[in-house]
Amino acid sequence: MIRRERFSGRGLAWLGAVALALGCGSDPASELESDAASDSGRAQNVGEAQTMLELIDDLVPLPTHWIAAEPVGEASGPVDDAMLRDPFADSSRWLHYAGDYRGARHSPIESLNPESVGRLQVAWSFPTGTQQQFEVSPVVYAGVMYVASSYNRLFALDARTGELLWRYDHPQPPELRACCGPVSRGVAIVGDSVLMATLDARLLAFDRRTGEILWNTEIIDYTRGYSATSVPLIVGERAIVGVAGGEFGIRGFFDAYDVTTGERLWRHYTIPAAGEPGVETWEGTSYETGGAPTWSQGAYDVETDTLFWTTGNPAPDFNGDLRGGDNLFSNALLAVDPATGERKWHFQFTPHDVWDLDGNTQLFLVDVEFEGQRVPAIAQANRNGYFYLLDRRDGRFLRATQYVEQMNWATIGPDGRPRINPEAWPQDEPTYRVCPGNMGGMNGAWTGSFDPKRGLAFIPVIEACQYFAKGLAIFSEGLPFLAGTPDTIDAAAGKAYGHVSAIDVRTGEIRWRARDRYPMMAGVVSTAGGVVFTGNLEGEALALDSSTGELLWSFRMGGGVRSQPIVFELDGRPYMALGSGSWATSDAFLAGLDKIPEGGHLFVFTLPER
Amino acid sequence: MIRLLGLVWLSASLGCPAPESPADVYARDPAAIARGRRLFVGTCGAYCHGLQPGHRDAPFLFDCEWKHGERDEDIFRVIQEGVAETRMPSFGDKMPEGDEDIWKLVAYLRTKSNCG
Numbered sequence: 001m002i003r004r005e006r007f008s009g010r011g012l013a014w015l016g017a018v019a020l021a022l023g024c025g026s027d028p029a030s031e032l033e034s035d036a037a038s039d040s041g042r043a044q045n046v047g048e049a050q051t052m053l054e055l056i057d058d059l060v061p062l063p064t065h066w067i068a069a070e071p072v073g074e075a076s077g078p079v080d081d082a083m084l085r086d087p088f089a090d091s092s093r094w095l096h097y098a099g100d101y102r103g104a105r106h107s108p109i110e111s112l113n114p115e116s117v118g119r120l121q122v123a124w125s126f127p128t129g130t131q132q133q134f135e136v137s138p139v140v141y142a143g144v145m146y147v148a149s150s151y152n153r154l155f156a157l158d159a160r161t162g163e164l165l166w167r168y169d170h171p172q173p174p175e176l177r178a179c180c181g182p183v184s185r186g187v188a189i190v191g192d193s194v195l196m197a198t199l200d201a202r203l204l205a206f207d208r209r210t211g212e213i214l215w216n217t218e219i220i221d222y223t224r225g226y227s228a229t230s231v232p233l234i235v236g237e238r239a240i241v242g243v244a245g246g247e248f249g250i251r252g253f254f255d256a257y258d259v260t261t262g263e264r265l266w267r268h269y270t271i272p273a274a275g276e277p278g279v280e281t282w283e284g285t286s287y288e289t290g291g292a293p294t295w296s297q298g299a300y301d302v303e304t305d306t307l308f309w310t311t312g313n314p315a316p317d318f319n320g321d322l323r324g325g326d327n328l329f330s331n332a333l334l335a336v337d338p339a340t341g342e343r344k345w346h347f348q349f350t351p352h353d354v355w356d357l358d359g360n361t362q363l364f365l366v367d368v369e370f371e372g373q374r375v376p377a378i379a380q381a382n383r384n385g386y387f388y389l390l391d392r393r394d395g396r397f398l399r400a401t402q403y404v405e406q407m408n409w410a411t412i413g414p415d416g417r418p419r420i421n422p423e424a425w426p427q428d429e430p431t432y433r434v435c436p437g438n439m440g441g442m443n444g445a446w447t448g449s450f451d452p453k454r455g456l457a458f459i460p461v462i463e464a465c466q467y468f469a470k471g472l473a474i475f476s477e478g479l480p481f482l483a484g485t486p487d488t489i490d491a492a493a494g495k496a497y498g499h500v501s502a503i504d505v506r507t508g509e510i511r512w513r514a515r516d517r518y519p520m521m522a523g524v525v526s527t528a529g530g531v532v533f534t535g536n537l538e539g540e541a542l543a544l545d546s547s548t549g550e551l552l553w554s555f556r557m558g559g560g561v562r563s564q565p566i567v568f569e570l571d572g573r574p575y576m577a578l579g580s581g582s583w584a585t586s587d588a589f590l591a592g593l594d595k596i597p598e599g600g601h602l603f604v605f606t607l608p609e610r
Numbered sequence: 611m612i613r614l615l616g617l618v619w620l621s622a623s624l625g626c627p628a629p630e631s632p633a634d635v636y637a638r639d640p641a642a643i644a645r646g647r648r649l650f651v652g653t654c655g656a657y658c659h660g661l662q663p664g665h666r667d668a669p670f671l672f673d674c675e676w677k678h679g680e681r682d683e684d685i686f687r688v689i690q691e692g693v694a695e696t697r698m699p700s701f702g703d704k705m706p707e708g709d710e711d712i713w714k715l716v717a718y719l720r721t722k723s724n725c726g
Contacts, residue, residue: 175697179657247657319652428648469661471652472645474704480657487661588664 068166071209072156073142078191084234085302091569094140095189097231098447099525099566101300102365105449106526107567111574111607113529117543117553120605123575124162128153128600134581135445136186137231137523137564138602139194144208145577148184149600152198156211160570162604166211170198177222177478179247181583183229183445185297185564190234190259197228197241203257215262219243225250225478230297232257235307235338238265242294246312246358249289249481252330254298254309256341266341270294270311270329278328281351286323289475291315292330296360296444299378300338301392307338308365308378308392310444312358316473317438318426318484319354326351331359333378335395345395349382350418354426355409355434355468356486357384360444364457368506370398379505381448381459383440386412387503401508403442403501406435406463426470426484437466438486439519439590447523447564449532451546456502456511458532458546460520464488464496464590491592500524500534502549512549514542518591521582523564533576535561537591541578541603557603560587560596577604631682632710636717646718649711658697668697674725685716 079095087095088108099105128134128149139146145159152170157163176182176199187194193205193214201222205214219241220226225248232239235256242254252270257263270292272278279287291314298309314323314330331350336343350357364379368389378392385404390397397416410418423432440462442448448459466486473483490496498520502511522535531552532544537560543553560582567576581600588594636642655661658668669677678688689712692700705711 316652318656428644428651469651470648471650471656472648472706473652473656474649474701474706476699476701476704479699482656483652485651485656485661585666 064169064171065211066164066167067212068156068210072165073144074209076142079141079189080191081236084190092140092143094138094566094568097137097186097188097233097297097564098299098362099449101302103299103363103450104452105447105524105564106451106528108528109567109569109574110527110529111569112527112531112567112576114531114545114552116529116607117531119607120543120553120555120576121608122555123160123604123606125604126155126157126162126164126602128155128581128602130600131581131598132181132583133183133562133586134559134579134600134602135183135562135564136579136602137447138566138577139187139189140566140568141189141208143570146187146189146194146208147579147602148186148196150182150184150581152184152196154187154194154196154206156208159568159575159604168206168211168213170196170204173200173222175223176200176227177225177245177248178227178229179244179480180445181586185229186231188232188234188239190239193259195232195239195259197230197232199227199229201226201228201243203228203232203239203241203262205259205262217257217262217264219255223478230295233297233300233307234259235300238338240298240307240309240338242296242309244293244295246291246293246295246315247317247480247482248478249315249475250291250293251288252290252292252294252311254294256338268309268334268336268341268343270332270334272328281325281328283322283324289315289481290323290327290330292327293358294360295358296362299363299365301365301376304393305338306344306392307336308363309334309336310360310363310380312360313353313356316481316483317354317356318468318482318486319470319473320352324352327353331357333359333363333380333390333395335392347390347395347397347416349386349388350384354470355424356438357382357440358444359383361440361442362444362447364448364450364505365392366450366452366505379450379457381442381457381503383436383443384409384418385436385441387457387459387508388416389505389508399508401503403459403503403510404436404461404463405499406465408435424468426468428470430467430469430487432467433465433489434468435465436462437464437488437490438468439464443521446521446562449524449526450505451526453528454546455504455506456546457505458524458526459501459503460522460524460534461499461501462496462519462521462590463498464490464519466490488589488592491588491590494592496591498536500532500544500549502546514544514549514551518593521590522561522578525565525567525576527567533565533567533578535563535565535578535580537561537582537587537593537596539580539596541565541605555603555605557601558596559599559601560593573606573609575604575606577602579603631716632713633682633686633716633720636714637721642714643718643721645711646714646716647722649705649715650718654715671719672723674723682716682720685719686712689715
């Protein structure tokens, strides 16, 4: 039972007036049927019907917010810090975008295993009613699933049945500055709130039980080139959230907000201002429009109280001629104090990037043997095609190994710094095929997982090399600022493909690859039972054997998969949730695949009762 | 302005060819075409208009179909002033070499297009 907000009888009155004005004394639907059946004057009548529908569409003020009439999910109480620190203590929950603070997206659920997954069947499904890519990683708590779709629709659903409990459609202003689709990857949960960042660069808190808005804070004026697509990370009383806008010449930053009031507590700029350390790595005043966005979620080390966040490309993307230098702190990993936002250390993956190789891929906090010692490390499959291992105490470079099959833009020196292949620099008239392309490798728009028992990271990978054309960029605040473009030659030639790769975090070796006809652009979750779930651009949900990569199960959902799967248990039954629905433009750009219709649809699978 | 229009009319009535636009002149200058291309690739084509047809929000500009006038002067005006109620901004005061850069862009668009 839900209650609609901002819906009044005024709309019905207008509808009635329109019907009378058009002489529609009878039911409009019957009128349409009657018109369609008549050959004479058919075109005129159809035209009238369309006009009427357009008028109705204009005049009825559709609701944008449906509040739950009765609170939902109350019995479990607020989400507290202990739950967030140990999120899998109760397998009925999925609380973090990345599964836990260590970014593993690995569930202790044993019942989803190579023997059982072949029996998975659809428990329920739910439409988002929106187009373009559906990238959500749902949150599940107290039997309620919180799902955000493209364009920032937010749904609270009964996790057992899919029944809609409350809903919010964010009213988007005109001219959003979303470089890469109207993406929302979901919500964070804390206390009795769920938090969603929006495409117009706001952060909203909702009462998780009713859907009522608790606070609504502007992160920044979106018309300056900003948007917010990622899920905030909750650390104590703070919600940490970053921004997108690397293609608009923004000055990147990430913020901490008080989860109770929405008040901003600190802002960490990813590009230094004049006079600050690091500004000398920017030629002239190029730091003023230097980009370095923070558009994916970081990780948190509970033991050392350290927040890790990543940054994206310097701007303009494809021509570095006027921003000579390393361009700190673009394409970097930053370790900061979550209480103050002060930086502890940094490591830059791709200095002076001119290929759009954002450093914003997922972080895994791992403890590994390295040169005979147990090291608290941080691992990342970077978009530049290398799998990095760093000491997370100080950012010391330990190792980088190639995880893509095709690599020619650079090798990595013993200091961790790329040694650039001079042929790979963008050209006015490019003729050199650069690998990987600007989307990676892995891309921060989707997730991997880490299985600590097997020591394997499961990484979805794009293999799509490109030409890089270089041009002159004219900066205008709030407008694209790229100075070039990738030419997706592999996609155009039907040569782009993908795989999920299992990488041994201890050695960097590839244990197996599960290949797919198109680039892999969905997220991953793995289970202690030994299964890796993901999806492909042709619309299949997939289950792979964690040890071998063998395909165990698939289900045709229809729309290309761009979302992040999760698993949970309710009443002793395991569930896997995965969204279907991609963006044809990006699929065509990257994969040469443009025939599959758009439209978000969430599928939830379970095992049949025995 | 009236005298200029009169001159154009007189030229036309005498069967003289229409006067060249600056884009016509730049179209014969490889360096100008190269600069127009660099501006297009870096500012116009990278995100909005594209270098190849299809899959873009903004119009493809090499198919000889012009929404706001097909003369060189029309294309120049659109780049200079932008188009109201669209995402096409004004570049009138942003080009490093001012109007000359806009004419070079027009020249590049003309030479790259194949209008049969």
